[in-house]
Amino acid sequence: MSAGALPGFRDFYPEQFAERAWLFEVWRRVARRFGFVEYDGPPLESLELYTKKSGDEIVGQLYNFKDKGDRDVALRPEMTPTVARMVAAKANALRKPVKWFSIPQLFRYERQQKGRLREHFQLNVDIFGEADVSADAELLAVACEIMRECGLGPDDVRARVSDRRLLTALLRALEIPASSDAAVFAAIDKIERIPRGHPLWESAWTGIPATTVDRLLGLVESSDLDAMAREFAHVPDVAGVVDRMLRYRSLVEAHGVGEYLKLDLKIVRGLAYYTGIVFELFDAKGQMRAICGGGRYDNLLEALGGVDMPALGFGMGDVVLSDLLRERGKAPATPARLACWVAPKDDRAYVRAVNVAAELRRRGLATDYPLRTQSLSKQVKVAADAGAGRVVFVGDIGDVEVKTLADGSQTTMSLERLYDSLENDGNSDSTGATDHP
Numbered sequence: 001m002s003a004g005a006l007p008g009f010r011d012f013y014p015e016q017f018a019e020r021a022w023l024f025e026v027w028r029r030v031a032r033r034f035g036f037v038e039y040d041g042p043p044l045e046s047l048e049l050y051t052k053k054s055g056d057e058i059v060g061q062l063y064n065f066k067d068k069g070d071r072d073v074a075l076r077p078e079m080t081p082t083v084a085r086m087v088a089a090k091a092n093a094l095r096k097p098v099k100w101f102s103i104p105q106l107f108r109y110e111r112q113q114k115g116r117l118r119e120h121f122q123l124n125v126d127i128f129g130e131a132d133v134s135a136d137a138e139l140l141a142v143a144c145e146i147m148r149e150c151g152l153g154p155d156d157v158r159a160r161v162s163d164r165r166l167l168t169a170l171l172r173a174l175e176i177p178a179s180s181d182a183a184v185f186a187a188i189d190k191i192e193r194i195p196r197g198h199p200l201w202e203s204a205w206t207g208i209p210a211t212t213v214d215r216l217l218g219l220v221e222s223s224d225l226d227a228m229a230r231e232f233a234h235v236p237d238v239a240g241v242v243d244r245m246l247r248y249r250s251l252v253e254a255h256g257v258g259e260y261l262k263l264d265l266k267i268v269r270g271l272a273y274y275t276g277i278v279f280e281l282f283d284a285k286g287q288m289r290a291i292c293g294g295g296r297y298d299n300l301l302e303a304l305g306g307v308d309m310p311a312l313g314f315g316m317g318d319v320v321l322s323d324l325l326r327e328r329g330k331a332p333a334t335p336a337r338l339a340c341w342v343a344p345k346d347d348r349a350y351v352r353a354v355n356v357a358a359e360l361r362r363r364g365l366a367t368d369y370p371l372r373t374q375s376l377s378k379q380v381k382v383a384a385d386a387g388a389g390r391v392v393f394v395g396d397i398g399d400v401e402v403k404t405l406a407d408g409s410q411t412t413m414s415l416e417r418l419y420d421s422l423e424n425d426g427n428s429d430s431t432g433a434t435d436h437p
């Protein structure tokens with residue numbers, strides 16, 4: 001039996017756990033700043049929840065099995081069907097718009113590669129009950145503000161946005177039959193991975209004149225909204241969607257994240273339930289897998305819960321984002337573990353030192369001391385490695401000496417003064433560490 005974790009699964013040693021905890025804090029902080037509230041659902045769901053609407057790609061990656069009650073079940077590969085089911089079940093009772101977020105661990109039996117594992121954590125941010133494009137803009141703003149909070153600007157990350165309705169309207173305007181939609185969408189989705197001329201690519205265009213294909217691909221490639229507005233002003237279906245996109249763009253700019261935005265009709269999204277504006281965040285060099293993906297899925301609540309309610313959301317995984325942060329040197333420094341180290345000067349001082357440490361802990365300071373007597377120089381080294389700001393040297397009676405590790409200064413004081421001064425330090429309930437480099 002192998003001693004390691006299963007392929008595609010991760011062990012989080014404290015250093016990696018600290019990185020993950022830092023990212024979760026950023027996610028929670030920004031989501032809450034936008035007025036979203038946190039929820040969770042079960043990690044195991046009925047298989048049917050995914051086979052109904054998620055699409056073949058994700059269904060092919062399910063970790064599914066029969067439970068002991070002979071039910072077909074699956075570990076959740078995504079959060080959207082769960083949250084759609086939860087919201088649909090209480091649709092009448094919930095005040096709209098519903099703005100929820102969650103950080104589930106998800107499981108997909110993928111081919112393991114850079115940026116793709118068999119488990120990952122994914123921030124899900126979703127809005128229910130608002131059909132207006134204002135909600136789409138709000139959603140993109142959350143994703144971009146998270147990038148900003150991580151120290152990633154528009155030079156590092158781009159938000160590529162499309163609208164499935166725009167692509168559909170263009171197909172109709174170019175007289176491409178609706179029966180080709182699925183194949184054409186799939187081909188455009190793979191445009192960057194499968195070169196033109198590949199048999200898979202060519203089969204999507206059967207029966208469509210080459211000049212039409214070229215025209216469509218030209219529009220997709222340029223993704224120029226203003227040019228489309230001019231060219232298709234006389235085609236109401238296209239003009240309507242273009243107008244909505246123009247309003248979306250001005251709202252995204254109003255949110256102060258317009259610089260991240262790039263209209264790109266090549267973004268189709270693999271999941272089957274999207275109905276409107278869809279988007280993905282990528283590293284600006286385009287070298288990594290998507291950091292984040294989402295969009296509008298107005299029909300999913302109807303399909304899963306019989307409730308007619310517009311919905312939209314995104315999922316942002318921890319794997320690609322952490323890789324990117326590491327690559328750009330923006331990964332958080334390992335946080336300090338301690339505020340204080342209490343150093344008994346000798347065996348006779350040991351019990352008193354334990355008592356001092358206990359008092360400091362009760363006052364909310366992360367404090368440690370040696371579990372067996374050690375030399376003072378060793379203790380100072382251990383304290384520094386743990387990031388402790390101060391070492392308190394304790395004898396068996398009398399005052400204590402407090403050494404500040406940053407500058408090496410040392411002060412003698414009574415225990416009462418020590419407790420007061422540390423409490424007034426603003427260090428309570430923390431290690432005193434900052435959370436970002």
Ligand code: HAM
Binds near residue numbers: 126291315
């Ligand atoms: P998705 O595009 O399948 O969308 O996943 C969203 C993000 O999760 C991806 O951009 C990627 O960062 C991360 N991710 C997905 N699969 C893996 C994997 N195997 N390993 C590492 N990271 C991964 C959804 O899941 C939608 N349910 C998102 C959504 C929420 N749409 C509406 N609301």
